[in-house]
């Protein structure tokens with residue numbers, strides 16, 4: 025007698041789709057049964073006619089705790105994840121304080137304990153002070169995050185030398201570096217011109233983030249990755265210029281991320297929606313969206329991750345008439361799977377590519393595969409069931425993030441996530457979280 029049998033679903037893996045039953049015991053997959061006898065189970069979920077995917081692995085979320093919990097916290101952010109069929113999150117270090125030292129890291133583990141509805145790993149920030157890399161790796165940091173722009177000095181990598189030294193430090197502990205590309209000098213220059221031309225209108229912000237600044241950061245990171253041999257993961261590729269640099273310069277140790285929003289919305293949507301759609305990098309012209317979609321389909325972009333970046337609605341509202349007064353970013357973890365299902369609807373990617381880029385590959389890159397991101401014998405029984413016959417509409421009123429508002433309100437997909445399991449426990453039904461916070465801390 026096993027704990028749980030998920031019967032006769034269309035199980036989606038990187039290799040394709042196959043009708044199978046999943047036998048689950050002690051939170052793990054113990055058998056995949058194509059034909060033949062199924063074991064007796066204490067609980068059965070009938071998945072006939074439904075898609076069964078590994079739970080999504082979101083390798084880029086900001087949950088704002090400690091210090092910024094009016095925007096989000098471990099509880100609200102992870103509830104939104106569970107509601108969306110995301111069963112593993114990797115949490116960025118840009119809170120208050122930043123997660124830079126072993127003390128910061130241990131304090132964050134303690135804050136998250138018993139409050140997360142999905143499994144979680146923590147990312148460490150790496151700025152000019154590189155003394156703590158070994159200790160942070162020993163504590164289980166899932167990645168080390170280097171920011172080439174947009175952050176205060178404690179977390180800024182502001183020279184080529186700092187980038188090379190940072191990558192060497194990460195390489196020496198066998199870790200992976202996340203690099204957010206950009207260039208503050210170009211942003212300042214472009215912002216000055218944009219303010220003069222467009223004042224506080226959304227156009228001003230769109231113009232203030234030239235693609236060249238991102239592409240320059242991509243080039244620096246690729247060259248530094250080649251010279252150091254460090255595993256380097258580029259965050260939030262948003263434009264064709266970056267893709268061209270990546271294609272020319274990426275060596276064997278560079279991988280790249282793209283967000284669902286940069287694959288879905290364009291600059292015209294930002295100009296129409298205004299502050300709710302303000303994000304950095306910004307929503308780009310349609311030609312960039314088309315290039316990103318082609319790169320994802322071709323495997324040139326490895327991972328999709330949301331950059332879930334919630335802000336309190338009042339903070340966003342402050343930019344209603346002056347775009348510069350609102351922070352960039354919006355929630356993404358709950359709308360991740362519906363937006364990816366839209367890309368499947370549109371024929372941009374196949375279901376197997378969704379599993380590769382949103383489950384398997386992020387788990388693999390950050391050292392969690394095949395425990396996470398897969399439905400193999402021995403994998404954690406993290407799964408999401410999708411009803412291909414039930415249309416889904418994204419609604420602001422359904423969002424569980426404290427930020428509430430997303431720029432996707434009203435967008436539809438042909439299929440609905442209807443149930444999610446974390447280690448064999450049902451944590452979501454019909455978009456509603458159903459379980460206490462059983463999420464556990466994950467080490468690479």
Ligand SMILES: [Zn+2]
Pocket residue numbers: 084086116331333
């Ligand atoms: Zn981010």
